Amino acid sequence: MMEPTERPFGELPAALVEEVLNRTEDLGQKLLDDFEQVRENRQQWREGLKAENLLHRDAEVPYPPVPTTCGVDGSYAVERLLASDLIAAAAVAVEGLTPPSETRYWPEPRHQIWIETEAHEAETGTILRALMIGMELELAAQAPHEVVFIDGSLTTPLIYFNQALNKCQDVFHLHTTARFLEQVLSFLEAYRTVLASARSDRCWIAVPKYTTRREIGQKMRWPEKHDDRGLLSFLLEPGEYTSPMVLQQPSEPWHLNLNPLIPDVKQTVTEVAREIVALLGEIRVIYYRPYPWLPALRLEMGQTVSKTRLATVLHGIRHQCGTPAVMEPYPLYMADRMVKHLPKAIPTFRQVTCQHIAETYQGNINEVFLGLHGYRTESGV
Template sequence: MMEAPERPFAELPGALVEELLNYTQALSKELGDEFYQIQNRRVRWREELRRESILGHVSSLPIGEIPTTSGIDGSYALERLLANDLAVVAALGVEGLTPPSETRHWPFPHHKVWIEIEPHESETGTLLRAIMMGLELILAAQAPHDVVLLDGSLTTPLIYFNQALNKRLEVPHLRTSLFLNDHMLEFLEAYATILTSSRSDHLWLAIPKYTTRREIASRLKWSTNHDDRALLSFILEPGELTFPTPLQNPSQPWHLNIEGLNDRNKSSLEQTVSHVTEALYNLQVVYYRPYSWMPALRIEMSRSVAENPYRLALAMQAIYFQSSAPAIMEPYPLYLADRMVKQLSSSIPALRQIISQHIAETYPGKIEEVFLGLHGYRTESGV
């Protein structure tokens, strides 16, 4: 069956579409000029990278066996109903392309999920985002693979946790708040495991799709508004990488507000938070362009991985082996996990309908009250 042709402007007024299209010529020229300027500076910038011993090639790293790999991603959805909010969180782990000599650890995707009905509160989404991140960290820490890939930056969980713990004090009555309270120590312990990557048989890498970081451009005093990933996508040849560079630290010290969390875990919480914040200062970043069809990938890792040539080689080999499909612009297991788990929000109407049917079977009042109370106005989703 033939698919219907796409009509991206079908629902917009004609005059609005015409004005949007009129802007494209000027925008195209502006972007084209920026790309041209980068190309003009490319040779000079490559020489500066060599002079500072930043530019390298994966062939300079030790050669080892192809590692087993998995990718972890998460999503949440918050359906605003008339009477309540329906909150759903999921983390999903997918095994990568299996090396010929290995058996599969995960024949099927692994997951963690949490679902709850909450009263209306504006801060529920902030709490759900932190729970999503916590479930991702636990799933990643438990993965049996040699190399585990996470979507996003290694610093993002601390930011999400801090935002949620501050908001939690305003809505302590929510079940979402109680869940965060009961599982925060578990989340942080998994986070510390990933940040340190101290196990010799496992390592964890974070690969954010979007970044504003400029560690290399700032170090070399390059005059440009582009972030490092954008610049290095133009500069690096296939197979080239930048050797590990310390992650750019924030202007304020890393911290986590654990005020009001479970008192019986206070000592363990404080100790784990200390491990986490200390490890954040030791993070390193590598940019690697495995193939000509891919942009440079920003890869964040612990110092224990970055400073060990054999572990760094294992990391790059995992990325190379999992990025061999030209149609996919990121490592295969991350792409697959992202595609799967992002369908969570589209499942909410079906869940709402099933809940409505269950209630209607025993509800003593008017049946229309059930469907009215569970009417969905909008779904907020997050990645």
């Protein structure tokens, strides 16, 4: 039986499709102009990096043993039902390609999960997202590997935590709010561990896929329309990396709203939060392009790691990016693939729940199916 052909424009008005297609020529020319600008200035910009001593080769650093690695990622989903919301958040840790001499034991579970039903609230996703990233940080802090990759920026947890704490006072009745406030101290302690990277046998490295920061671009006075990662993907040769740069700081100081916390917890959290804010000012950023098929990878790490364990980090990345099919370190790629299935699975969880209720419900069974009808699933990874 022949499979149906995909029709990406099948449900769109013909006039709308025609207008979009007519615009693609103009858009293509704009993109072509950007590529031409980079091509024409590539050698000049590379020479500028060399003059500032910002360009290095991975062959210059020592060649340590292949480190053990793992990747941590998370996902959340909110399915809006007629009567309530079905929510879920999960974080998973996945081991990288292990060196031949690996004998270390990694205890299970290597995941955390939260699933609950909640009353309709617009800010449920904000609290759930903070809970998700807190679970990611706990898994990362507990992982016994030499190099632990974290999806996203090292600044993202503070932003998400602060957004959730700002909304907690308005949604105290949510189960997810109570759960987040119960765990917030543990989450922040794990965050502090990751930022400090004080252990000599551990490195925590954040690898954001998307970034708008321009630490190097500002220093080199490159055009503002190019972010560092996009431009350096064309400037760096395979095997090259940039000198550690101080993370671009926000226009206003980092802040964490602790008002929703009870006094006994607030006192302890205040000290941990102060240390976190100080550590955020010490984050270092490196761009590294290990192979020709990869874009430049943005690596965020603690100051200590950039000074004493950079060779281990670069060697771990080289070992985990050995195939063109994977555009990021292997354990992050696998963790991302796993957690992306959570939002897709939520409707199935709802159907199973609906069946359990229908088996014992004493009223009209149609009321169950109507009340658990799903309208849309909001998710994030």
